[in-house]
Amino acid sequence: MITWSSLSENEKKQALARPAMANSQQLKQTVGEIIARVEAEGDGAVLDYTRKFDCPDLKSLVLSQENIDALAAKVTPEVANAIDTAFNNIKTFHEAQVPSDIAITTTPGVQCELRFTALDAVGLYIPGGSAPLPSTVLMLGVPALVAGCENKLLCTPPNKEQLIAPEIAYAARKCGIDKIFLCGGAQAVAAMALGTETIPQVDKIFGPGNSFVTEAKQQVSQRADGAAIDMPAGPSEVLVLADEFANPEFVAADLLSQAEHGPDSQAILVSNSASLIEEAKAAVERQLATLSRAEIARPAMENARYILADSIEQAIEASNAYAAEHLIVQIENARDYLPKIKYAGSIFLGPWSPESAGDYASGTNHVLPTYGYAKNYSSLGLLDFMRRYTIQELSEDGMRNLGPAIMALAAAEGLDAHEQAVALRMQALKQGDA
Amino acid sequence: MITWSSLSENEKKQALARPAMANSQQLKQTVGEIIARVEAEGDGAVLDYTRKFDCPDLKSLVLSQENIDALAAKVTPEVANAIDTAFNNIKTFHEAQVPSDIAITTTPGVQCELRFTALDAVGLYIPGGSAPLPSTVLMLGVPALVAGCENKLLCTPPNKEQLIAPEIAYAARKCGIDKIFLCGGAQAVAAMALGTETIPQVDKIFGPGNSFVTEAKQQVSQRADGAAIDMPAGPSEVLVLADEFANPEFVAADLLSQAEHGPDSQAILVSNSASLIEEAKAAVERQLATLSRAEIARPAMENARYILADSIEQAIEASNAYAAEHLIVQIENARDYLPKIKYAGSIFLGPWSPESAGDYASGTNHVLPTYGYAKNYSSLGLLDFMRRYTIQELSEDGMRNLGPAIMALAAAEGLDAHEQAVALRMQALKQGDA
Structure with a gap:
């Protein structure tokens, strides 16, 4: 069991370090x-x-x-x-x-659209x-x-x-x-x-x-x-946040769900309760004995980390630093802590939301950013199966209204032909007006 | 001038081929x-x-x-x-x-959320x-x-x-x-x-x-x-679709706007009118003489392609095969052809919508997928500066309702611990009921 507050910044990083990926x-x-x-x-x-x-x-x-x-x-x-x-x-x-597709007039006569397909x-x-x-x-x-x-x-x-x-x-x-x-x-x-x-x-x-x-x-x-x-890949991982009200058997089962994916799976428990951590560890041992995939889960659990935090806030700080693929929150009134949680691929709230729910059937996608990618990549979703493109249409008035700004910017960037493409049109409009 | 209908499938590909990228x-x-x-x-x-x-x-x-x-x-x-x-x-x-964030009940007692941040x-x-x-x-x-x-x-x-x-x-x-x-x-x-x-x-x-x-x-x-x-990069490019009603000076100016970006810029004109193509070519020569960046635009225009199609439909077929970063549609009633246009980073409709409008000021983003990436990547937009993550929360009822399905799927996949994480909870619920 690692006591979070006793660690230096560097030791905190070490405590949350992920195994190197095969990249030979x-x-x-x-x-x-x-x-x-x-x-x-x-x-x-x-x-x-x-x-x-x-x-x-x-x-x-x-x-x-x-x-x-x-x-x-x-x-x-x-x-x-x-x-x-x-x-x-x-x-x-x-x-x-x-x-929803978007169509908006940004300047009178200037229609801009965003379409999804x-x-x-x-x-x-x-x-x-x-x-x-x-x-x-x-x-x-x-x-x-x-x-x-x-x-x-x-x-x-x-x-x-x-x-x-x-x-x-x-x-x-x-x-x-x-x-x-x-x-x-x-x-x-x-x-x-x-x-x-x-x-x-x-x-x-x-x-x-x-x-x-x-x-x-x-x-x-x-x-x-x-x-x-879809997204860069890494070994699957779970971080469980639990307080003294959590059921240690549930916590252990969630850690083991992750561990049975593969020997390189990461399972981390962070709690503000030392006794919850001890009870969860004991439950892991008991449950491991009954699993058919124990030979896969056991080496993963040997690398599991149990982190004791001073407070729930500190536990969330560790969770944010890790940016887990799966984040299970078995804390009383779990939803109240959502505003403090910064990064996770998917969050599982409360005692009745095991990782298996999202892995299989709740409705959320189980393809999630792992290996810290939750900081800069998204959970898989419908938008990943679509692309976006834009459309613009200027009327004569739109060209009259926006032409001078375009020409000034093109001139500032030294792009004559861009300027000319508008100048020619402005000229044509003037002649048409005359 | 290339006549599209005279080309074999392979020659069509050649006619639309992009220059190889530096990748040494x-x-x-x-x-x-x-x-x-x-x-x-x-x-x-x-x-x-x-x-x-x-x-x-x-x-x-x-x-x-x-x-x-x-x-x-x-x-x-x-x-x-x-x-x-x-x-x-x-x-x-x-x-x-x-x-907008999404929150939905997929099964009674099973709340799933998608949040953007x-x-x-x-x-x-x-x-x-x-x-x-x-x-x-x-x-x-x-x-x-x-x-x-x-x-x-x-x-x-x-x-x-x-x-x-x-x-x-x-x-x-x-x-x-x-x-x-x-x-x-x-x-x-x-x-x-x-x-x-x-x-x-x-x-x-x-x-x-x-x-x-x-x-x-x-x-x-x-x-x-x-x-x-943001996205993979390639040289900038434009494809102009034009019919006999297009203004050849506008068409030429739009091709040159692209050409002045760099000697490796691609400019392609596809039209069902041979005379429009001839007039646009002549206009390109005239306008080039007046440009300060002619020494950049000229080599790009030497690689420009002028493609004659039998019909507007065939011109759009060539455009779809190319999947241009910028697609300018100077065809009468341009908007009517949108349903036939499959791929483009951004589409510029009608005579008053030059590429410079989108490059600078209309409101659309000028960071666009080029080099054929318009088929599988999106125009840059707000969503590229955000990430999505999911949340799920099952109530006791949610677990009761969904537990059996999760257990059946976990068993089918041979993942015992996943099954157990639900079995333990179902058991706890039963005991609570009793």
Whole structure:
């Protein structure tokens, strides 16, 4: 247990330090080579990598509509209902985010507009690995659906049977995802960013992944012929703020929810109550013994930090310095403290709002800025699936009213042609007047 | 003059191809070294570079408030009025973009919120060079002001007298920019992203610049301890759509407005009228002879393209394929064609809406996605100076209502601890009920 007030500024930074991310030259080079091969060879390269890493017998990169339907039909009614509930809540919350176009007269005769429109083509990446992630399909697919993106494709690595988890097929179908491609890793990202014979090029790539996927997303986002990406990635993390009224079992369960994501997950408890911290630690040990993923959660919990603050205000100071992806506030009258909380990807208020609620079904998006990015990046939302452009239209009067200011500014910046474009028009108006 | 309908798909791409961007290993390495030195040596390195490139006698990186005031007082009343007019219009248009927070009940007892908040600290980069750019100060400074960013700093290279253009000081003061630092290039970007003894670290960096600035922005945006950036950059460009009713002098002036930005500027005219194209070409030659920046505009115009389309619809098809930063529509009843126009950073409708209007004073932002990025990036706007985060709060009823779905999804994904975080709460609720 670390006592916050005993730390120097530097020690405070250390106490909240995040682990370094894999960022080796080796990784950059390997991923660069994969991207170059997909660019040069297209489908052939993607098939080859996928056979090597995921499915030796893979015949086609396309999951047929027939297979999608057959897989979706295998989902149990209980899970189908749960996906439906989550889908509805996520849809409700993201529909509330639909922006309004703006049209305004800034000067008489000068009309300025801002319009929002859906991105045309989005690529959703769903990792494979130990567990299927239908929740991530919903978190990416629902906003793409609500935004109205015309082309929505999904890449996910196939299993040995050339198929994917039924839950992913079911969730994808609910979101109206047009096409599912059987590939993963850097090769999937490269295919979506650059296009192949089979996989169409997309405008923006969304979704989590391992270090290869993350590096590939960074690399294609740097290419003018590549794709935009959702946000920079980092290991998942939670910070729990708790006072003496918090239930230590709930606190422990929330810390462990984060820890089971991966051994590099960060879990931090900050409290003004030493006894709450002790009780939560004991509860962590008890609960760990019952978890099937204990071998993943245990190393993460060994790096967990327990910070004792003098007061709730001081605990919030530590939380603001950390800028957590998930911030759980198990403090009495939690909502009262919102004005003091500066940074978090998503905030979970009160005892009945575990991280799992937002991870799955409350309606908020679980794709969140981590690794301190909550200071300068946004939680994923509908706007990330849209783009904004402007329109302006000057009437003759608008030109008369604004022309002199434009000419003065163009002259001040030494841009003659800009000035002339207005001077010619002003002159034409005068002659028309005469 | 290129006839669009005679081109193959590949030739169409060629006709709209953009020049390759400077992206050499040499540039990457030089910029990487500058960033590393600023990181290691702080102010000393920034001062050293600035003395070398901009101002041999520079004493301090800070432009004092006294000097800001003295410089601002030197602006002529005509230019001050023009800046005031532009400021007011830009402010009006960006104030109209203030978003509303969202709070919604997705399931009874489940409250989800989306909140918008200003970024804390923003760094605005204003290039030096041949002409001062007060307009860019306004385009970055006004949205930062309207968003309510607490810390707004500006970096711009000093002249030999350790000062900056009066117009920049005047515009910065209008935008409430707290601090002006006398440095430019990659060293200024590095200083804002990483912080020095004098220059505070910012959350996001905005503004145009040369290839060093652009590369430095890319590099710091890739660092977890760096800063976010506004958007990827490319040479400025215009595409003019014109029909036989367009005034060829206006068309020529708009092409030249673009061309005078730099020899790598792109200017494209697409028309369904061969005679309009011929007249516009002749007008370009005539107007070029009168321009002080002809030596910059001429090489750009030598790369200009004149494309003849069979119809307005076909002209718009070419425009959509290009996805111009600036799209000027000098077609009769221009507004009627908006539904067919897919991509552009900003659209200028009708004969009285030259690019200079948006560059300076109509109210729209002149920081726009170029180089084809209009397909997947947005025009700069108020939202780029804000971030979004979410909040969720479940009541006891909310947990009762949503708990089973969360547990089913967690089980489907094999995430025990997520399931347990809900199971423990459901159990507590049951016991409370009993």
